Amino acid sequence: MDIIIRNSSTVPIYEQIKDQIKNKIITEELKTGELLPSIRSLAKDLNCSVITTKNAYEELVKEGYVETIPAKGFYVAKINKEIALEEQLSKIENLLDTAINIAKLNNIDKQVILNILDILYEEDK
Amino acid sequence: MENILEVSNLSKKYQDFTLENVTFSLPKGMIMGFIGENGAGKTTTIKAILNVINKYEGEIKIFGLDNKKNAEKINTEIGVVLDEMFFPEILTPQDIDKIMAGIYKNWDTDLYQKYLKDFGLIASNQIKTFSKGMRKKLEIATALSHHPKLLILDEPTSGLDPVARAEIMNIFQNFIQNEDCSILISTHITSELEQIADYVTFINQGKIVFSESCLDIFDNYGLVKCTEEEFKQIKKEDYVRYQKNKYNYELLVANKKSFQKKYSISTIDKITLDKLMVLMIKGDK
Numbered sequence: 475m476d477i478i479i480r481n482s483s484t485v486p487i488y489e490q491i492k493d494q495i496k497n498k499i500i501t502e503e504l505k506t507g508e509l510l511p512s513i514r515s516l517a518k519d520l521n522c523s524v525i526t527t528k529n530a531y532e533e534l535v536k537e538g539y540v541e542t543i544p545a546k547g548f549y550v551a552k553i554n555k556e557i558a559l560e561e562q563l564s565k566i567e568n569l570l571d572t573a574i575n576i577a578k579l580n581n582i583d584k585q586v587i588l589n590i591l592d593i594l595y596e597e598d599k
Numbered sequence: 600m601e602n603i604l605e606v607s608n609l610s611k612k613y614q615d616f617t618l619e620n621v622t623f624s625l626p627k628g629m630i631m632g633f634i635g636e637n638g639a640g641k642t643t644t645i646k647a648i649l650n651v652i653n654k655y656e657g658e659i660k661i662f663g664l665d666n667k668k669n670a671e672k673i674n675t676e677i678g679v680v681l682d683e684m685f686f687p688e689i690l691t692p693q694d695i696d697k698i699m700a701g702i703y704k705n706w707d708t709d710l711y712q713k714y715l716k717d718f719g720l721i722a723s724n725q726i727k728t729f730s731k732g733m734r735k736k737l738e739i740a741t742a743l744s745h746h747p748k749l750l751i752l753d754e755p756t757s758g759l760d761p762v763a764r765a766e767i768m769n770i771f772q773n774f775i776q777n778e779d780c781s782i783l784i785s786t787h788i789t790s791e792l793e794q795i796a797d798y799v800t801f802i803n804q805g806k807i808v809f810s811e812s813c814l815d816i817f818d819n820y821g822l823v824k825c826t827e828e829e830f831k832q833i834k835k836e837d838y839v840r841y842q843k844n845k846y847n848y849e850l851l852v853a854n855k856k857s858f859q860k861k862y863s864i865s866t867i868d869k870i871t872l873d874k875l876m877v878l879m880i881k882g883d884k
Contacts, residue, residue: 484869486818514628517795518772524629525797525812 475504475511479520487522491530499539499550500558510540510548601627602660603749603781609647609657616805618643621657623800623810625749628778630771632792633785634872635802636880641785642682644802645753648783649679661749675705678742680752684734688727692720695741703745714740718766732763739770750774750782757788764788768795789872799872801879808879820875821855822868824848829864837861840882851878 477494479487498504510531511519517527531548534540539558541551577587602624609621618640625631635641646652648659650670659666661673686695692715700706715722718736726734735755742750750771756764768791771782786792792799793813800810809816823838830841830848837858838850851874852858855867 486814488814514776514778518769518776521768521772521794523795523797523813524775525814529814 477520479522488526488529488533491516491520491522491527492533495530495534496537496539496558499553500555500562504550506550506552508550510550512547603627603662604648604783605658605660606644606648607658607660609644609655609659611643611647611652611655616640616643618647618655618805621802621805621807623807625781625783625798627781628775629797630775630782630784630795631798631800632789632796632872633783633800633802634787634789634792634876636876637787639802640805641802642753643805645751645783645785648751649677675703675745676748678745678747678750680735680738680742680750680755682754682757684726684738686726686737689725691725692722692737692740695737696722699741699744705745707744707746710746711740711744714743732759735759735763735767736770739767743770743774748780750780752782752784754786755784756786756791764791771795789876793872801876803880816872816875817869819854819856820870821852821858822870822874822878823850823852823855823858823864824866824868825850825864829862833862835884840878840884842878842882849878849882851875851882 475498477491479490481487483490485493495504495510504510510516513527513531514524517524520527531540531542535542535548539551539553541549543549573587576582577584604625606624607622609618611618616638621640621644623631633641633644643652647655648661648666650666661669662676664673666673690698696708696711699711700708712722715737718733718740720729720733720737720740726737729737739752739755742752756767759767771784772795774780775782784792784796796813798810798812799816801808820839824847825833826847830850833850837852839853840851842849851870852867858864859867
């Protein structure tokens with residue numbers, strides 16, 4: 475499992491860990507019922523504090539992506555894929571909204587935005 | 600959460616220095632960084648915890664026990680690394696093994712040998728042939744080999760190169776894989792602490808400035824940079840400290856989210872422990 479922490483990012487580290495695990499659950503790189511690394515071993519391997527990984531897992535539990543079995547550990551929960559996807563889509567919507575606002579403020583044509591979108595989307599593949 | 604170490608209202612008067620009502624606690628399974636300037640009271644506090652100085656006011660509990668009344672029991676479960684090496688230089692790690700086995704009932708020779716091997720220390724060489732980093736690692740190996748539950752370190756990485764420091768941080772993270780174990784590290788090198796410490800206690804001029812979880816510190820504190828004009832609009836109660844620079848003002852704010860809502864200043868940087876320390880000590884109110 476790849477988790478990449480950027481210390482320079484303004485996003486708190488626990489949130490970076492949370493988001494990346496969440497994405498792996500949504501894309502099924504992490505499968506339902508799979509045991510996640512322990513809080514302590516994950517902290518050690520990511521070279522971050524225990525309280526950071528603990529917080530990331532607690533948030534994942536709160537959001538329903540991860541289940542905890544006392545004295546055993548943290549497991550990937552069975553998630554409602556549609557709801558999970560919906561959440562991601564609303565994130566995209568918000569970001570696009572910002573982009574569109576900038577476009578409108580500067581009288582930039584919709585087609586130009588769509589072209590940028592096409593290029594960026596293919597580039598990342 | 601259970602606390603492995605509790606310091607309450609610790610006070611000690613010296614002629615030219617006073618430790619005043621020092622209070623903090625370290626939960627089980629966690630790493631706490633103890634930061635402050637040189638002479639802020641870090642070592643005095645540690646000495647009180649270790650029972651090396653007597654006649655202080657306040658109470659110190661380790662493993663839930665009073666540290667004076669239960670000194671013997673507590674000492675077998677604490678590992679200590681102090682700023683200065685306490686082994687004579689003509690000894691070898693092998694000699695230390697024998698000496699420690701005589702001191703600690705629970706001394707684990709196999710574990711000690713394993714640490715020596717892991718740290719690349721040759722057991723039959725005299726300490727005087729060791730580099731500074733090797734000496735530190737030897738001290739840490741020695742502190743860990745009687746299976747302590749609490750590790751107390753005074754400036755364990757000062758004067759070491761980045762590679763040795765990273766190795767030592769790794770040792771600490773391995774140590775707390777056992778969730779009954781905790782570490783108190785006093786240091787003025789804060790960059791590594793930012794990564795691995797769960798809690799930070801900041802002492803200045805003998806008083807605790809704060810003792811908080813790192814998540815809270817980095818979630819709440821922020822560094823605002825603004826112009827003089829902007830600075831004039833900001834109310835005094837909305838920042839903790841400020842510093843006037845040649846081209847801008849730097850403000851330490853304790854609640855960056857509400858600050859951002861209230862003022863239209865967009866640049867709130869992440870705070871580093873270094874910057875936090877400097878502004879707290881040198882900044883104006």
